[in-house]
Amino acid sequence: MVKICCIGAGYVGGPTMAVIALKCPDIEVVVVDIFEPRIIAWNSDHLPIYEPGLDDVVKQCRGKNLIFSTDVEKHVAEADIVFVSVNTPTKTQGLGAGKAADLTYWESAARMIADVSKTDKIVVEKSTVPVKTAEAIEKILTHNSKGINFQILSNPEFLAEGTAIKDLFNPDRVLIGGRETPEGQKAIHALKDVYAHWVPVEQIICTNLWSAELSKLAANAFLAQRISSVNAMSALCEATGADVSQVSHAIGKDTRIGSKFLNASVGFGGSCFQKDILNLVYICECNGLPEVASYWKQVIQVNEYQKTRFVNRVVSSMFNTISGKKIAILGFAFKKDTGDTRETPAIGVCQGLLGDKAMLRIYDPQVSQEQIQRDLSMQKSELDRPPHLQPASPTAIKQVACVWDAYEAAKGAHGICILTEWDEFKTLDYQKIYDDMQKPAFVFDGRNVVDAEKLREIGFIVYSIGKPLDSWLKDMPAVA
Numbered sequence: 001m002v003k004i005c006c007i008g009a010g011y012v013g014g015p016t017m018a019v020i021a022l023k024c025p026d027i028e029v030v031v032v033d034i035f036e037p038r039i040i041a042w043n044s045d046h047l048p049i050y051e052p053g054l055d056d057v058v059k060q061c062r063g064k065n066l067i068f069s070t071d072v073e074k075h076v077a078e079a080d081i082v083f084v085s086v087n088t089p090t091k092t093q094g095l096g097a098g099k100a101a102d103l104t105y106w107e108s109a110a111r112m113i114a115d116v117s118k119t120d121k122i123v124v125e126k127s128t129v130p131v132k133t134a135e136a137i138e139k140i141l142t143h144n145s146k147g148i149n150f151q152i153l154s155n156p157e158f159l160a161e162g163t164a165i166k167d168l169f170n171p172d173r174v175l176i177g178g179r180e181t182p183e184g185q186k187a188i189h190a191l192k193d194v195y196a197h198w199v200p201v202e203q204i205i206c207t208n209l210w211s212a213e214l215s216k217l218a219a220n221a222f223l224a225q226r227i228s229s230v231n232a233m234s235a236l237c238e239a240t241g242a243d244v245s246q247v248s249h250a251i252g253k254d255t256r257i258g259s260k261f262l263n264a265s266v267g268f269g270g271s272c273f274q275k276d277i278l279n280l281v282y283i284c285e286c287n288g289l290p291e292v293a294s295y296w297k298q299v300i301q302v303n304e305y306q307k308t309r310f311v312n313r314v315v316s317s318m319f320n321t322i323s324g325k326k327i328a329i330l331g332f333a334f335k336k337d338t339g340d341t342r343e344t345p346a347i348g349v350c351q352g353l354l355g356d357k358a359m360l361r362i363y364d365p366q367v368s369q370e371q372i373q374r375d376l377s378m379q380k381s382e383l384d385r386p387p388h389l390q391p392a393s394p395t396a397i398k399q400v401a402c403v404w405d406a407y408e409a410a411k412g413a414h415g416i417c418i419l420t421e422w423d424e425f426k427t428l429d430y431q432k433i434y435d436d437m438q439k440p441a442f443v444f445d446g447r448n449v450v451d452a453e454k455l456r457e458i459g460f461i462v463y464s465i466g467k468p469l470d471s472w473l474k475d476m477p478a479v480a
């Protein structure tokens with residue numbers, strides 16, 4: 001029986017390995033992590049991450065061919081294939097700070113693999129890493145190899161949170177990069193055999209190591225670039241009376257452009273887009289390509305601009321002051337169907353509103369009060385660390401209250417900001433909400449989820465990102 005061990009039981013390691021276990025009953029899959037509470041949660045009825053369909057998959061194979069354990073060294077030593085799916089955040093100190101990927105956790109995993117291995121292994125980069133990381137990992141492994149043969153493969157993950165199980169069941173493609181030597185090709189085939197249990201072979205792309213590593217960064221950069229492009233258009237739409245949804249629809253009909261990923265928003269979030277683009281920028285700079293670097297940097301700058309623009313719109317619409325005003329925040333996760341708040345645009349928007357002394361009442365169906373308080377009070381560099389290295393709970397911010405439903409959040413509020421596109425926000429009883437709010441009552445829809453016309457009929461002043469402005473908003477221009 002082939003044995004797989006995955007180091008890192010996070011958003012990627014957990015769901016990916018659960019699906020491999022489900023689809024490959026002939027393979028034993030062990031997911032290990034040094035953060036014990038996470039492993040305990042994986043072994044309980046309350047999984048550590050919220051992902052539609054995940055519970056079902058885990059229940060079907062946990063205890064059979066899927067094991068979650070903190071005994072990292074034992075399971076790595078026993079495995080034939082070791083996936084490494086640990087954090088690769090942006091460096092916060094030293095050379096490349098603010099841009100380069102911090103490979104501390106990756107390197108320590110690689111050193112541990114070298115230390116405990118007694119048999120040949122295929123080591124798979126599942127984490128997103130800079131191009132040429134495999135070369136460094138190879139050096140670490142072979143330097144300490146004691147005659148053991150290690151083959152390094154790059155097998156980047158393309159799942160999106162909220163749709164992870166669907167994406168893993170039906171991936172657009174699986175990408176495997178390896179050395180162009182007979183041993184490298186043999187290793188590629190071994191991993192290809194795993195995926196071929198359920199992925200059609202024509203969808204399994206095999207490349208050299210560097211193409212696989214770079215393709216992952218390129219894919220995320222292209223996706224984020226589309227969002228920044230449509231968000232840049234949203235600002236122009238507001239200035240001209242065009243409607244960004246109509247523009248997206250019209251351009252998306254061109255099959256060369258395509259219709260996906262053209263929804264204007266208050267900005268993209270998630271743990272990877274910004275980090276991976278910063279990493280790409282750094283690699284370009286290191287390779288003497290400053291023009292290419294500044295091209296990609298602009299994608300992040302537009303994303304920051306979009307969040308600032310939103311906050312300015314809120315403040316300017318409410319007579320240029322929100323000091324002491326109650327603002328309901330609907331949605332805190334970086335997108336719907338996940339409880340993940342890493343790099344969520346809600347952090348920047350809430351901090352902007354708090355900077356103008358607003359009182360916030362926040363509701364998100366999947367994010368805990370403790371998480372929201374951590375996100376709003378801790379430094380980004382602290383939040384980027386693996387969970388076991390994060391500080392204990394910080395002091396709560398007094399102007400922030402977290403509540404259990406949207407109605408409670410909006411009670412007595414001057415305005416509502418919609419920051420995540422949860423489906424339930426579409427069907428709220430907005431008449432009831434309006435009746436309970438201060439007047440004039442504002443809705444700032446950063447995700448274009450509400451029916452603005454209906455809300456205007458009720459009496460709300462509505463701002464929908466990238467849509468023609470109410471006369472009220474036109475008279476109160478926001479300066480970004």
Ligand SMILES: NC(=O)C1=CN([C@@H]2O[C@H](COP(=O)(O)OP(=O)(O)OC[C@H]3O[C@@H](n4cnc5c(N)ncnc54)[C@H](O)[C@@H]3O)[C@@H](O)[C@H]2O)C=CC1
Nearest residue numbers: 008009010011012033034035086087088105127128157386
């Ligand atoms: N979150 C996502 O949707 C996607 C993430 N990725 C990439 O996958 C990688 C992992 O991301 P996530 O799963 O989101 O991170 P995560 O933070 O959810 O999980 C990483 C886990 O690794 C563990 N860990 C760190 N060092 C360890 C060590 N030496 N030994 C054992 N466990 C260790 C941590 O305790 C943590 O539980 C990153 O490189 C990310 O860029 C790629 C595609 C999608």
Ligand SMILES: O=C(O)[C@H]1O[C@H](OP(=O)(O)OP(=O)(O)OC[C@H]2O[C@@H](n3ccc(=O)[nH]c3=O)[C@H](O)[C@@H]2O)[C@H](O)[C@@H](O)[C@@H]1O
Nearest residue numbers: 157158159160161227261262263265268269270272334335
């Ligand atoms: O490397 C990663 O971590 C993953 O990053 C993204 O996945 P994810 O961040 O989970 O979610 P997305 O659906 O890509 O959304 C990212 C952000 O963009 C925003 N978005 C997305 C689409 C859109 O049209 N408009 C828009 O603002 C979302 O609300 C969210 O804040 C990619 O889609 C995955 O392929 C990749 O594997």
